[in-house]
Amino acid sequence: MTTELTLIKRRFGETLRSDAWWLQPVLVFCGLTAFVIYTTWAAFQGEHYHHGPYLSPFYAPEIFGDSEHSWFGPKPGWWPTWLPFSPAFLILWAPAGFRLTCYYYRGAYYKAFWADPPSCAVGEPRNGYRGESAFPLILQNMHRFFLYFALIFVALLAFDVWKATQFDNGFGIGLGTIILAINVFFLGGYTLGCHSLRHLVGGFMDRLSGTPIRQKAYHCVSCLNGHHMRWAWMSLCSVALSDVYVRLCSMGVLSDWRIL
């Protein structure tokens, strides 16, 4: 069926909206740009990512590295000499991929970075459009595979919070322990509210009434999913602030406040 419609093409930014429609995409652009710049810088540092029992979430789990948190010891011999090394390089692809393919972030960064559209009912800069129906954006359909890694990471970060209570002189709680615990709380809320998880725990079924555990899980994930945007931003901030705190403590700029 070919449709004959007489429609007018609007120019880029053309709209009769008089509200500040540009504000949200600008805030998203600034927020995500700042996060990407900071994360890249922090990942390339390769130092000051641990302090006592604390490990920065940008470097957790530390598969290879120089700290006492490392699973398999220092930088592996097979690492190419011409390639800079940082423990963060080995793991950051997973949370980065999870956020990059997240349904919330997709909608947000298509608007903020690609003006597709700049905002609702505002004219676009381009004529051609393929959306997520063709390469490369068709790869966004791989979101659920990043989810599997993200779930493992949340469990490992929760274990890191437990380890953050194991000081040299025994059990304790410092401000860093609290910050890392809050980070896991927000990351958990974000990851467990994922649209793909909602589908996988029960959304794929048409009848949930015969499976009470699935039904409960579906309702819990749906509850978190209803505020997915909020969890996304809170966890983005908490993970960056956790790294900042550990980094400043490690550099000696801050001294950790030992509460217990």
Add this chain to the structure above:
Amino acid sequence: MAAAKFKVWRGDANTAGFVDYEAEVSEGMVVLDAVHQIQAEQANDLAVRWNCKAGKCGSCSAEVNGHPKLMCMTRLDDLPLEKPVTIEPVRAFSHVKDLVTDVSWNYQVKKKIKKFNPKPPDFEDGTWKMQQEDIDRVQEFRKCIECFLCQDVCHVLRDHHLHDNFIGPRHYVYTAALEMHPLDTENRLGDLKETDGIGYCNITKCCTKVCPEHITITDNAIIPLKERVVDQFYDPVRKLLRILKPKK
């Protein structure tokens, strides 16, 4: 009573533009009341589609100050009346006259979607047994009044005019209501991917924002359908499980 200024889109598909009007505004008036006043007193030939004046028929869709809205549900005291209020027809469909557009494309598209195909009845009297919690999810979609504001705001139709490749949020809601129905046996996932263009949706959530029935279109209809399409076509693990699963 105070007077307010309005800019109303007048003309047909060949020549059209905004025409200025002034109308008396009283407490509780909605945009459609002002349009009717203008029609009665200043522009008898002003074409406007309306019916229930209660936000339930979906006839009076338009763009008020650039926002897709039902005119009968947009109160004038919610608008900044110090500036003229702009009223134009929806932009995703062909313009007919003044505030009226031809939305018949939507009805053609709806006919192409595979119809409800229930499983055999559970009882001899031809009835089925369903649990309320199984039907709750699709009942949200039944609230749709077919105002087509979601179609209007969707940039795939509005800006890219991909009407031949993309059925739009309204029809994803309709498909979701059928596809997630506990009695339905039809598979529409191939159509969603190939002819209905669900891959074109890039999750801007504009459709959800403008829905006058507050249907969570993106999160509850489109994304779950996208995930089902991933199950069927893009997930190698699921594909393997389907192959290994013993046939009933």
